[in-house]
Amino acid sequence: MLTRQLGRALAAGRGPAARGLATASCAGGESVTIRNDSSELANLSAHFLRAECYCPECRHGATNQRLVDIAASAGVTAHSAAIAEDGSLKVAFSDGHASTFAPRWLELHSRSSEPDGSRLRRISSLAECLEAQGGPALPESQRPLPLDAPPRAPWAAIEEGGSQLAGVLRNFRRHGAVVLEGAATGDDVIERLAQALGGERATHYGARFHVLSKQQPDSLANTGHALGYHTDLPYRAEVPSVQALHCQQSDAEGGLSLLTDGFAAAEQLYKDDPMAFAELACTPLSFCWQGREGVLLRAQRPVIELCQNLTLRAVNFDNRNVRLRLLPESLGGVAGKSLLEAYSALGARIDAPEKTLKFRLEPGEVMMFHNRRLLHGRTAFDASSGARKLHGCYLDMDMIESTERALELQAEGAMTRFDAPDFARGSFWDA
Numbered sequence: 001m002l003t004r005q006l007g008r009a010l011a012a013g014r015g016p017a018a019r020g021l022a023t024a025s026c027a028g029g030e031s032v033t034i035r036n037d038s039s040e041l042a043n044l045s046a047h048f049l050r051a052e053c054y055c056p057e058c059r060h061g062a063t064n065q066r067l068v069d070i071a072a073s074a075g076v077t078a079h080s081a082a083i084a085e086d087g088s089l090k091v092a093f094s095d096g097h098a099s100t101f102a103p104r105w106l107e108l109h110s111r112s113s114e115p116d117g118s119r120l121r122r123i124s125s126l127a128e129c130l131e132a133q134g135g136p137a138l139p140e141s142q143r144p145l146p147l148d149a150p151p152r153a154p155w156a157a158i159e160e161g162g163s164q165l166a167g168v169l170r171n172f173r174r175h176g177a178v179v180l181e182g183a184a185t186g187d188d189v190i191e192r193l194a195q196a197l198g199g200e201r202a203t204h205y206g207a208r209f210h211v212l213s214k215q216q217p218d219s220l221a222n223t224g225h226a227l228g229y230h231t232d233l234p235y236r237a238e239v240p241s242v243q244a245l246h247c248q249q250s251d252a253e254g255g256l257s258l259l260t261d262g263f264a265a266a267e268q269l270y271k272d273d274p275m276a277f278a279e280l281a282c283t284p285l286s287f288c289w290q291g292r293e294g295v296l297l298r299a300q301r302p303v304i305e306l307c308q309n310l311t312l313r314a315v316n317f318d319n320r321n322v323r324l325r326l327l328p329e330s331l332g333g334v335a336g337k338s339l340l341e342a343y344s345a346l347g348a349r350i351d352a353p354e355k356t357l358k359f360r361l362e363p364g365e366v367m368m369f370h371n372r373r374l375l376h377g378r379t380a381f382d383a384s385s386g387a388r389k390l391h392g393c394y395l396d397m398d399m400i401e402s403t404e405r406a407l408e409l410q411a412e413g414a415m416t417r418f419d420a421p422d423f424a425r426g427s428f429w430d431a
């Protein structure tokens with residue numbers, strides 16, 4: 001509430017705090033209130049402040065990626081708050097952590113391009129539309145992700161092609177993941193996979209990349225840190241739709257692979273708290289990456305993406321690279337509070353152990369998953385106990401679907417290029 005006013009005051013160099021006029025307090029602990037003599041300038045969610053702490057303990061030094069788990073710090077409250085001489089906000093939290101927030105930081109985090117109330121109106125109108133149609137729809141072809149073990153298929157299907165490969169791709173499209181077994185462990189495996197499935201999608205990591213513990217990591221993926229559930233590259237304008245990871249070595253202790261179904265978590269959130277779902281679907285957040293000299297990537301998208309007909313299109317969940325917002329208008333009246341609560345509510349459903357797959361990817365196995373629907377992660381590993389080396393690439397779901405269709409048509413002996421006589425008897429275009 002009134003965060004923008006605080007931002008404007010600080011931005012204009014009229015920082016009341018800097019002139020010793022502002023005070024901070026945290027009665028109740030759920031939020032930190034900044035006031036001057038005449039009025040309240042800001043009421044900031046303690047959860048927001050804890051999640052956004054940018055000290056070296058909370059941010060990974062080489063990559064600036066967030067180490068604090070946003071959803072897990074949902075219950076953290078503020079014990080004390082004060083404005084320092086230089087105008088920065090100092091907060092001590094119930095988890096024992098102390099943070100300092102510069103005035104410029106508060107200003108940057110309170111910027112909003114939307115007029116007051118517009119976001120809240122969008123949330124309530126979406127909530128109404130969703131209610132009228134009984135909640136968000138799932139893509140028609142979708143089947144649940146099996147939770148006892150990941151769907152498996154032989155690597156040989158990739159080499160052989162034909163209807164066997166079409167079947168593997170059909171199951172992959174339905175369940176969102178597959179582990180291909182029995183590949184070799186050389187660097188050419190990923191290349192052959194990409195060749196069979198329409199080519200790699202090159203990114204700032206290159207056409208293909210290795211995931212292993214590095215001395216100079218450009219991402220937390222290339223350390224031994226645990227990686228909580230996330231989707232990859234939400235900070236790209238075009239998010240890669242599929243990721244493939246080929247296990248070349250797996251001797252380190254730990255480093256288990258994790259998969260969970262983001263659409264199932266979003267559906268559960270809708271059932272439990274439809275307003276939280278609508279808030280996540282209506283609020284674009286920035287995702288940023290700055291892990292390497294000369295590369296500064298940023299994109300805005302909501303955590304839950306819906307198609308126009310309210311079918312789930314994607315979940316964007318990336319604790320490390322999401323930039324939270326102190327929205328001036330918030331459902332609960334405390335800047336950032338309801339958005340953070342909604343985000344954490346989704347996070348809790350994503351983390352639900354009974355809804356997740358945890359397994360060791362063995363050398364010669366290739367895990368492939370739908371990056372816009374599934375979330376992946378890994379447990380921490382100890383690089384000194386042995387090597388863990390994955391080789392990966394991104395792929396395009398539409399090219400994989402195209403491959404599946406083409407293989408099916410070829411199996412029937414039908415043309416796969418547009419052909420006028422074939423068109424006359426009804427074809428792909430009419431389906």
Ligand SMILES: [Zn+2]
Pocket residue numbers: 053054055056057058097098099
């Ligand atoms: Zn910190």
